[in-house]
Amino acid sequence: MPSEPMPSDPTPTEPMPSAPTGLAVEMRGIYKSFDTTSVLRDVGFEVAKGEVHALAGGNGAGKSTLMKILQGVYTADQGEILIDGQPVTHSSIFEAKAAGIGMVFQEFSLIPTLTVAQNIYLGHEPLRGGRFINDREARRLAGEVFKIMEVDIDPGAVLGDLSTAYWQLTEIAKALAQNAQVLIMDEPTASLAKHETESLFQLVERLKAQGISIVYISHRMDEVYRIADRITILRDGRRLFTKRLTEVTPAQIVEGIVGKAVEGGLEYKKRARADSPTALLEVRNLQSGTRVNDVSFTLHEGEILGLAGLMGSGRTELARVLFGIDPLDSGEVLVRGTKVDLSSPRDASEHGIVLVPEDRRRQGLVLDHSVRDNLLLPVLGKLKRGPFVSDRAGRSLADQLIERFQVKVANPGRPVRLLSGGNQQKVVIAKWLGTDPDVLIMDEPTAGVDIGTKSEILETIRRLADTGKGVIVISSELPELLAVSDRVLVLRGGAIDSQLERTDIPNEESLQLAVQGV
Amino acid sequence: MTNQTATPPTTTTHAAPPRSNPLQGLDWRRYVIYIGFVVVFLIFAVTLGGQGFLTGGNLLNIVRQTATVTVIAVGMTFVIAAAQIDLSVGATAGLASVVTAMTIANYGVILGIVAGLLTGLVVGSINGGLVAFLKIPSFLVTLGMLGIAAGVAQWITASAPQPILSDAYNKVFGSGDLGPIPGLVVWMVISVVVGAVVLAKTRFGRQVLATGGNPDAARFTGVNTRSITFRVLLISALLASLAGMLYAGQLQSGRYQWGTGDELSAIAAVILGGTSLFGGSGTVVGTVFGALLIGLINNGLILAGLDTSQQQVVRGAIIILAVALARRK
Numbered sequence: 001m002p003s004e005p006m007p008s009d010p011t012p013t014e015p016m017p018s019a020p021t022g023l024a025v026e027m028r029g030i031y032k033s034f035d036t037t038s039v040l041r042d043v044g045f046e047v048a049k050g051e052v053h054a055l056a057g058g059n060g061a062g063k064s065t066l067m068k069i070l071q072g073v074y075t076a077d078q079g080e081i082l083i084d085g086q087p088v089t090h091s092s093i094f095e096a097k098a099a100g101i102g103m104v105f106q107e108f109s110l111i112p113t114l115t116v117a118q119n120i121y122l123g124h125e126p127l128r129g130g131r132f133i134n135d136r137e138a139r140r141l142a143g144e145v146f147k148i149m150e151v152d153i154d155p156g157a158v159l160g161d162l163s164t165a166y167w168q169l170t171e172i173a174k175a176l177a178q179n180a181q182v183l184i185m186d187e188p189t190a191s192l193a194k195h196e197t198e199s200l201f202q203l204v205e206r207l208k209a210q211g212i213s214i215v216y217i218s219h220r221m222d223e224v225y226r227i228a229d230r231i232t233i234l235r236d237g238r239r240l241f242t243k244r245l246t247e248v249t250p251a252q253i254v255e256g257i258v259g260k261a262v263e264g265g266l267e268y269k270k271r272a273r274a275d276s277p278t279a280l281l282e283v284r285n286l287q288s289g290t291r292v293n294d295v296s297f298t299l300h301e302g303e304i305l306g307l308a309g310l311m312g313s314g315r316t317e318l319a320r321v322l323f324g325i326d327p328l329d330s331g332e333v334l335v336r337g338t339k340v341d342l343s344s345p346r347d348a349s350e351h352g353i354v355l356v357p358e359d360r361r362r363q364g365l366v367l368d369h370s371v372r373d374n375l376l377l378p379v380l381g382k383l384k385r386g387p388f389v390s391d392r393a394g395r396s397l398a399d400q401l402i403e404r405f406q407v408k409v410a411n412p413g414r415p416v417r418l419l420s421g422g423n424q425q426k427v428v429i430a431k432w433l434g435t436d437p438d439v440l441i442m443d444e445p446t447a448g449v450d451i452g453t454k455s456e457i458l459e460t461i462r463r464l465a466d467t468g469k470g471v472i473v474i475s476s477e478l479p480e481l482l483a484v485s486d487r488v489l490v491l492r493g494g495a496i497d498s499q500l501e502r503t504d505i506p507n508e509e510s511l512q513l514a515v516q517g518v
Numbered sequence: 519m520t521n522q523t524a525t526p527p528t529t530t531t532h533a534a535p536p537r538s539n540p541l542q543g544l545d546w547r548r549y550v551i552y553i554g555f556v557v558v559f560l561i562f563a564v565t566l567g568g569q570g571f572l573t574g575g576n577l578l579n580i581v582r583q584t585a586t587v588t589v590i591a592v593g594m595t596f597v598i599a600a601a602q603i604d605l606s607v608g609a610t611a612g613l614a615s616v617v618t619a620m621t622i623a624n625y626g627v628i629l630g631i632v633a634g635l636l637t638g639l640v641v642g643s644i645n646g647g648l649v650a651f652l653k654i655p656s657f658l659v660t661l662g663m664l665g666i667a668a669g670v671a672q673w674i675t676a677s678a679p680q681p682i683l684s685d686a687y688n689k690v691f692g693s694g695d696l697g698p699i700p701g702l703v704v705w706m707v708i709s710v711v712v713g714a715v716v717l718a719k720t721r722f723g724r725q726v727l728a729t730g731g732n733p734d735a736a737r738f739t740g741v742n743t744r745s746i747t748f749r750v751l752l753i754s755a756l757l758a759s760l761a762g763m764l765y766a767g768q769l770q771s772g773r774y775q776w777g778t779g780d781e782l783s784a785i786a787a788v789i790l791g792g793t794s795l796f797g798g799s800g801t802v803v804g805t806v807f808g809a810l811l812i813g814l815i816n817n818g819l820i821l822a823g824l825d826t827s828q829q830q831v832v833r834g835a836i837i838i839l840a841v842a843l844a845r846r847k
Contacts, residue, residue: 325738349740363738366731368798377728377739380721388719431739 022085024049024182024213025070025101030079032065039065040076041237047182052204052214054224054245057234058257058450063217066234067184070215071103072096084181102180104171104188112160117142119159120174145173148210149203165196172203176212183207184215187448189223193310193476194516201227219450220477221250233257258452268483268502271462277301279337280470281353281439283322286331291317293494295331299439299470304461306485307474308515314494315474316358319441322472323355324348335438349378352438356428356445358474360421364428367417371409372398374416374427379434397434405430405460422453429460440464441472446480458484478508478515490514550843551791551807558811558836562818569821576817578700584813585706586611586761586768588806590777591784591791592713593757595805596750598788599717601730601797602649602656604751607758607784609667610641611777614762616671619680619772627687631763638759641667642752650747660751664781671774680772691767705764709757714802726750730797787812790840811840 025047032040040062047053057063068074070081072093081088083099103109110119117138118125126137142155151169153162159170168188175183189197204214204227216228224231225245232242233256240256241248277300286295291314299305307315320326322333324342332339340351348354357363365374375398376383383393398412407426409419416427425445432440442461446454461484465471475481481488482505490497490511498514505511562571570576590607597604614637622630645663649656682688694701717723728736729746737743758777765776790808793800815836819829 323738344740344742345738346740346742355738357738362732363734366728366735366798369728369731373724373728377724377736377741380724384721388715389721389724 022049023047023082024084026082027070028080030066030069031077032069032074033077039237043234043237043239045232045239047213047215049213050208050211051230052208052216052228054216054218054228054231055234056219056224056231056253056257058452061234062237063234067215067217070096071101071184097178100179100181102175102178102183104168104175104183104185110159110167110170113158115156115158116153116170117155119170120145120177124178141177142173145177149173149176150206151203165192168192168200180212182213182215184217186217187219189218189220190447221253254451257450269462271466271486273302273486277303280335282334284332286321286333287329288317288321288326289329291494292321295496297489297496297499299472301468301470302465304465304471304473304484304486306481306488307472307491308478308481308488308511309491310515313491315491316443317494318491319355319443319474322348322353322441349435349437354432354435354437354440356432356440356442358443358447360425360428365416365424368415370413371407371416371419371427372412375401375431375434378431401430401434406456422449425449425457437469439470439472443474444476445473446477478511482508482511548792550840551804551811554840555807555811555814558814562814566818566821571818571821580810580813580817582700582702584809585702586764587780587783587787588706588809589709589761589764590758590780591787591805591809592709592802593754594784594788595713595791595793595800595802596717596726597754598785598793598795599730599797599800600726600746600750601733602747602750604645604656604660604754605781606641606645606660606663606667607754608777608780609664609671610638610755610758611762611765611780612774613637613667613671614759615766615776616675616680616772616774618763618766619682620674622682622684622687623680627684630687634759634763635756638756639752642755645755646748646751649751650744656751668774675774677774682766682770682772688767688770692764693768693770702764702768709760710802710806717800717802727798731799783812786837790837
């Protein structure tokens with residue numbers, strides 16, 4: 001900043017003082033409605049310089065709308081925004097970026113076919129002679145940014161060849177390269193493994209020390225306590241409170257988000273199980289590619305089997321083989337004692353094995369189609385009257401499923417993309433229940449849903465098992481696995497490393513150790 | 519984003535109930551083709567009423583002139599709804615017309631009809647097989663097939679027209695009438711009704727829309743998306759060959775030029791009719807109105823005395839305008 005001399009001018013090497021020296025962002029009296037629905041009412045939000053500020057709230061509480069206003073995607077109906085003390089009226093993403101607001105998207109805004117450096121400087125490439133893109137300079141500059149971040153990435157690598165963790169770092173570097181002073185991170189750890197999460201946190205600490213402010217949106221309590229200084233909770237479009245994390249208990253936060261005390265959906269509950277249950281699914285010496293190595297296990301009626309393991313341990317791949325997406329090279333799968341051929345998802349679902357996939361938006365739903373059409377897609381055969389699909393039978397079945405799974409939807413004829421993440425996930429689960437499957441495989445069933453819905457989904461899983469279905473739950477969140485599983489399989493390198501009865505796992509730490517293979 | 523929350527119901531009624539106004543949720547963009555059709559019709563009725571636009575003969579003529587393209591466009595609706603494209607339909611129609619004519623000349627009417635449909639079956643199977651099983655983009659496969667079909671048609675006929683001397687064939691396939699209704703229109707109505715019911719009311723139709731809307735999710739939900747892709751391209755080629763046979767009957771000869779350029783008219787009709795160019799949504803009834811709107815515009819512009827070059831300009835502008843209005847936000 002050449003124009004204004006700093007009031008005090010100590011040694012330039014000294015990092016930012018730990019006490020915040022001013023507000024990086026101040027939003028006052030923000031109102032926003034869509035059509036006639038009021039989404040934000042008189043919301044205030046302040047982030048100090050060098051602060052990590054957690055933002056939480058249930059689905060539909062208004063946090064993404066508030067952040068979109070800050071990023072200039074939406075314009076507030078009323079209210080003021082000050083960035084670094086200056087009032088701004090940004091009405092576009094470009095102006096918000098110029099004001100120093102950067103966003104790390106949950107679904108990355110990166111182009112896989114370009115290199116890391118090309119992605120970082122997309123749209124503002126360094127030029128040679130004012131006209132031609134200078135890729136070498138872009139790589140050099142990207143290298144500088146990574147040096148500041150203290151991470152080791154080759155800026156010339158093609159992004160598509162790198163893993164998700166690198167995408168995340170590239171996304172952060174992209175924001176920093178545009179001189180972002182405030183970074184908004186939306187569920188940044190959703191697709192990261194434990195050690196990757198840890199290095200992200202260390203990066204956040206370093207950014208903080210450089211005076212960069214971070215708005216951290218997350219549903220994970222442990223992460224919020226780990227890195228955030230303060231937390232703001234939104235509920236029903238209003239600010240419930242902003243508090244230092246040292247002054248608020250997790251229970252208060254959860255209650256603030258949900259609006260009521262959660263009734264222990266996240267706690268382990270012992271369920272009644274039959275003494276000698278029927279084997280629903282038997283997997284024998286399954287082999288597929290390099291990611292599934294000689295896997296054998298049995299899933300019983302009424303049982304919830306947790307699959308734990310690091311990223312790349314073969315959890316998702318195992319699910320894909322069982323659902324007929326990837327071919328099995330050898331081994332066999334038996335459903336209720338009969339060997340079955342699983343060469344397509346269609347075969348699998350006809351044999352009673354269904355998958356709730358990890359990426360619900362891409363793999364689980366036809367987003368532009370209505371909630372009803374999505375619910376009915378797997379069961380069209382059942383709704384046939386002669387050659388035609390019966391609309392009346394379809395409506396009543398869809399209504400039943402909506403009611404049974406408590407999907408919050410005003411009109412099932414409206415596109416499913418309008419629902420919140422948690423409700424979309426309920427639709428994906430509900431659609432399969434119309435087919436009355438024997439085995440449900442759920443890959444990260446609660447990714448990106450708020451804690452209230454998470455509790456409901458876990459309760460749903462228990463209810464399904466209570467009705468005799470076998471459920472396989474894959475999750476990176478160990479507390480979640482511990483809350484529902486009767487038995488946990490730990491995978492490592494595509495093979496089963498250990499099988500643990502839930503009652504033999506004393507706490508999360510011991511499961512964590514098993515997963516890490518210590 | 520839903521605003522449904524678990525708050526207890528309040529007795530005050532300060533907020534409007536969600537569905538108070540039935541028109542509010544109505545997405546008028548979905549109906550833009552019908553509105554556009556009525557508006558254009560009324561404009562022509564007022565301005566061209568004196569030039570005979572409103573006479574029964576003229577109106578029937580409009581339908582007759584769009585009948586063949588409509589038959590092709592019904593198939594195209596399935597293809598585009600499944601997020602594919604078929605550029606080979608015009609050439610397939612031309613090929614089917616000459617194959618039918620030549621077979622009739624040598625082996626009689628029945629085998630001629632069989633040969634015409636077989637043309638569609640072969641072309642459609644090749645298109646569908648390459649796209650669905652070898653995963654080659656339909657744009658490229660059908661662009662190539664356009665050239666192959668047109669070339670074969672020209673080659674086997676040595677570019678000569680192939681007259682059809684069977685009156686029975688010509689009457690049934692296009693020249694004859696059923697009472698007051700032209701036979702062509704009967705064929706059009708049959709394909710439209712069957713197409714509309716299949717797309718809107720059968721399991722196959724829903725799976726076509728799901729495949730076009732999100733192929734991954736459809737496959738993960740147990741839809742055999744390859745078979746769906748194969749079948750839509752087969753349907754398209756079969757209807758194109760039917761259209762070629764109708765050209766042959768109407769004009770009492772098979773010629774390689776029949777149907778040239780129809781792929782573009784058919785695609786325009788489908789998109790005007792509200793089918794998403796990216797797949798996932800669409801109706802056959804919309805397509806029919808899209809085709810009729812194009813026919814209406816052609817007819818009105820001729821009556822208005824515009825020459826061919828001017829007609830093309832105005833028609834192009836109207837199509838862009840209509841699609842722009844129907845576009846989703």
